[in-house]
Amino acid sequence: MLAVMSFSEFLQFFEYPFVWYAIIVSILIAVCSSLLGVTLVLKRLSFIGDGLSHVAFGAMAVAAVAGLTNETYITLPVTVLAAVLLLCTSGRKAKVGGDAALAMISVSALALGYLIYNLSQSSNLTGDVCATLFGATSILTLTQFDLWLCVAMSVIVIVLFVLFYNKLFAITFDETFAKATGVKTGMYNLLIAVVIAIIIVIAMNLVGSLLISALVIFPALSAMRIFKSFLRVVICAVIVSVVCTLCGMLFSLWLGTPTGSTIVAADIVAFCAFSLCGFLLRRRAK
Amino acid sequence: MELITCTDLTLGYEGKPVAEHVSFTVSEGDYLCIVGENGSGKSTLVKTLLGLQQPISGKIEKSGALTGGVIGYLPQQTPVQRDFPATVEEIVRSGFLAKSGLRPFYSHAERQRAAEQMERLGIAGLRKRCYRELSGGQQQRVLLARALCATGNLLLLDEPVAGLDPKVTQEMYDLILRLNREDGITIIMVSHDIAAVLAYASHVLHVLHGSAFFGTIGEYRESEIGKLFSAGGVQCLQS
Numbered sequence: 001m002l003a004v005m006s007f008s009e010f011l012q013f014f015e016y017p018f019v020w021y022a023i024i025v026s027i028l029i030a031v032c033s034s035l036l037g038v039t040l041v042l043k044r045l046s047f048i049g050d051g052l053s054h055v056a057f058g059a060m061a062v063a064a065v066a067g068l069t070n071e072t073y074i075t076l077p078v079t080v081l082a083a084v085l086l087l088c089t090s091g092r093k094a095k096v097g098g099d100a101a102l103a104m105i106s107v108s109a110l111a112l113g114y115l116i117y118n119l120s121q122s123s124n125l126t127g128d129v130c131a132t133l134f135g136a137t138s139i140l141t142l143t144q145f146d147l148w149l150c151v152a153m154s155v156i157v158i159v160l161f162v163l164f165y166n167k168l169f170a171i172t173f174d175e176t177f178a179k180a181t182g183v184k185t186g187m188y189n190l191l192i193a194v195v196i197a198i199i200i201v202i203a204m205n206l207v208g209s210l211l212i213s214a215l216v217i218f219p220a221l222s223a224m225r226i227f228k229s230f231l232r233v234v235i236c237a238v239i240v241s242v243v244c245t246l247c248g249m250l251f252s253l254w255l256g257t258p259t260g261s262t263i264v265a266a267d268i269v270a271f272c273a274f275s276l277c278g279f280l281l282r283r284r285a286k
Numbered sequence: 287m288e289l290i291t292c293t294d295l296t297l298g299y300e301g302k303p304v305a306e307h308v309s310f311t312v313s314e315g316d317y318l319c320i321v322g323e324n325g326s327g328k329s330t331l332v333k334t335l336l337g338l339q340q341p342i343s344g345k346i347e348k349s350g351a352l353t354g355g356v357i358g359y360l361p362q363q364t365p366v367q368r369d370f371p372a373t374v375e376e377i378v379r380s381g382f383l384a385k386s387g388l389r390p391f392y393s394h395a396e397r398q399r400a401a402e403q404m405e406r407l408g409i410a411g412l413r414k415r416c417y418r419e420l421s422g423g424q425q426q427r428v429l430l431a432r433a434l435c436a437t438g439n440l441l442l443l444d445e446p447v448a449g450l451d452p453k454v455t456q457e458m459y460d461l462i463l464r465l466n467r468e469d470g471i472t473i474i475m476v477s478h479d480i481a482a483v484l485a486y487a488s489h490v491l492h493v494l495h496g497s498a499f500f501g502t503i504g505e506y507r508e509s510e511i512g513k514l515f516s517a518g519g520v521q522c523l524q525s
Contacts, residue, residue, distance in 0.1 A: 042370060163390045170380040173370055180336035180359045181436045182384035228416030229373040 010254050019253070021147045022139045026245045026263075028154035029203045029215070034241035035161045036196055037220035038234050039172045047099065048086060049213035051106035052200050055082040057209040058109035060132050061116040072149065076201045083197035088189055135208030135260030139249075142205065150202050157195055164188065169230055206245075207260030218267035219244070225271075225278035244270050287314040289352045289440055289472060290335070295344035297330045303342055304330050310491050310500040314351065314439070317466050317473045319483040321515070322493035328476050331493060332444055335474070351439075356384060357474075358437030360429050362444050367425075368418060374428050375413045378404055381435025396435075403431040406469075407461065423454035427461070434471075441465070443475040447482075459486060480515055 013019050040046055059078035063071035086102060117129055142150075161168070170178040171188050179185045203212045223236035248263030255262075288311050295308040305327030312318055322328050333339045335346070336359055358381070382396045392400075404410045407427045412420065417428060426446060433441055446462065447455040463486055465471045477483055483490060490506040492499040492515070499511050506512040 042366065044366065166380065166383060166386070166390065166392065169372070169376065170383045173367065173372060173377060173380065174361065174364070176338070176361055177359055177432070177436075178380075178383060179338055180361075181356050181381070182337075224371050228371050228419070229414075230371060230376050233371045 005254065005256075013253055018140055018142065021142045021144075023246070023249065025142060025147060025150045025202075026139065026206050026249050027242055028150055029199075029206050030219075030241040030245035031238055032154050032157040032199045033203055033212070033215040034219040034237040035157065035234065036192070036199060037216040037218075037241075038223070038230070038237055039168055039192065040196070041217055041220045041224070042172050045087070046213065046217045047102055048083070048196065049200060049216040051086065051102040052079055052083055052197060053204065053209040053212040054106040054109040054113070055079055056200055056204055057132055058113035058116070060204070060209070061113035061120075064128065065116050065120045070145070072201060075204070076198070079201050080194055080197040083193040083200075084190060087193035087196075088186070131208070132204070133208050133210045134258055135204075135206055135211065139206050139259050146205065150205070153198050153202050157198060160191065160195060164191065168192070173230075207263055211260045211264050214264040214267055215241070215245075218264075218271050222267075222271045222274040225274040226281065240270050240274075241267075287349070287351050288312070289314060289349055291347045291349075292335075293345055293347075295331075295334070295346070296342040297327050297334055298342050299330070299339075301342060305493050305495065305498060308344070308491075308493065308498040308500075310489075310498075312440070312472060312474060312489075314472055315466070315470055315488075317463075317486055317488040318475070318491060319487040319489070320474065320476045320491045320493065321478075321480065321483055326493045326495060328493055329444070332442065332476060335442060352437075356437050358433030358435075358441045360426070360433045360441065360443040360446055362448060363425065363429075370418055372417050373414050374404070374409060374417060374420070375400065377417055377428055378431045378435060381432035384436065400431070400435055403434045406434070407431050421454070422450050423458060426450065426458060430461070434465075439470070440472045441474070443473065445476055445478065447477075447479065462486070484516055 040048060056075050056079045059075040060071050062078075063074040066074070068074060082105065086105070114129060117125060120128075167178075167183060167188055170183060171185055171192075175185055199216070200209075200212050203215055207215055219237040219241035220233070222240050223233045227233045227236050244266040245263050248266035249259060251257065251266070252259040252262040290312040292311070293309050296303050296306045297308065298304040304325075308327075308331065310318075320328055320331065330339070334341050336357060379392055379396065379400045382392060382400070386392065386396070401410065401413075404413060407430055409424060409427045409431060412424060412428075417425065420428065430441075430443075430446075433443075441462075443462065447458050450458060459482055462473060462475070466473045475487075484503065484507070487503050487506075489502050490499070490512070492506070492511055494511070499506065499509060501509065507516065
């Protein structure tokens with residue numbers, strides 16, 4: 001049963017600082033995740049986000065059992081390491097192929113994570129696991145420290161993206177050409193890996209580890225239905241992402257639904273709308 | 287003036303040689319065609335020339351006359367590019383990347399030069415068009431313009447007419463010939479098309495297992511291997 005509240009009750013929410021923290025953090029996460037999403041989708045790496053978020057879940061379990069107050073100290077380095085291993089070795093010949101390796105790491109982390117969670121003495125095991133997987137309400141329980149951490153990491157991601165925008169374009173479009181003309185592609189792939197890991201760790205608070213890849217790929221896919229230049233696709237993806245995240249967030253507050261899944265639902269609606277628009281535009285052009 | 291000198295190269299992967307004793311020089315204004323059967327080491331040679339991999343032995347000397355030391359590369363298209371949302375302009379400009387170092391944006395001069403290259407290849411009108419909506423021949427011109435942005439004087443074309451229809455293929459060959467004859471751009475072209483090789487090349491490098499032939503087109507016509515292949519024609523090279 002959804003407990004629908006009146007509009008005036010809903011407005012009262014905005015008197016609490018934690019609601020504003022949640023809104024600021026979700027806008028930042030929306031911007032960061034969509035920026036890199038375009039590159040990931042075009043490089044055929046959509047699944048990396050999913051795999052990495054499972055790794056982050058495993059790390060989170062370790063942090064919970066170890067009784068750390070702030071899980072980021074474990075999740076961030078572990079996820080960064082996994083991202084570097086996955087992205088920077090995928091081009092070379094490995095014993096286990098790229099997608100198989102990813103699937104293997106991703107389920108292993110998920111299984112072991114849940115196993116480790118069961119070792120903890122938590123009284124609310126199901127709740128903890130569910131919150132980590134689907135985000136639940138953790139976005140509304142952010143402390144000021146979480147807020148600043150998220151702001152700092154988002155600023156790093158956005159600045160890096162703007163500075164290396166052209167390089168990112170070249171590597172996404174044609175890595176061999178970029179490398180042949182002397183661009184240090186290895187270094188930029190490493191950078192992409194690190195940034196994706198950072199985004200996944202900060203986005204875990206918002207939508208939980210199972211739903212992060214939706215946040216990364218949906219805005220990019222939506223934008224690609226309509227726009228035809230890389231720059232416009234990136235800008236549109238950011239706007240779609242922010243709008244969907246805010247809508248999802250506000251709806252979840254209003255209707256009392258889980259934040260993460262409501263945001264993803266908003267992304268799905270946007271994707272369908274963009275697909276339809278793209279289809280109509282193409283038909284009119286013919 | 288020599289641009290690239292290769293002496294006794296052994297090419298291959300992970301220490302396993304594919305082609306041995308490959309020696310050749312590329313001089314300014316040359317039109318060098320690289321031919322050979324599939325698996326003979328052509329693409330390995332391309333990667334080695336571009337510096338994407340190291341030769342097992344032998345040496346490659348690139349002279350200072352090679353502008354910026356950079357070869358303008360026209361790769362074969364990848365599936366990723368076929369549905370890539372990018373405008374012609376964005377792609378052509380990306381040729382300048384290596385030169386721009388850590389500078390985040392393209393300079394005014396670079397934008398200007400990118401526009402000139404598009405003009406030169408007859409794609410200025412497509413500047414704002416989406417790459418994935420262009421025809422195969424137009425897409426090749428876009429990638430050629432990008433390669434010209436990366437280099438001033440040497441292009442390495444990897445099967446530039448693969449997948450193009452006969453009319454567009456001819457236009458592409460005419461365009462490459464014009465770049466070579468009128469603009470003095472040195473061409474290295476990997477090709478399966480023996481008729482085009484005999485018609486346009488000034489020099490031929492025929493890569494074989496174990497050895498390689500290198501000489502002018504006249505020498506190639508007179509050589510055993512040249513006679514064998516020009517007689518057998520295209521079918522022979524592709525088999």
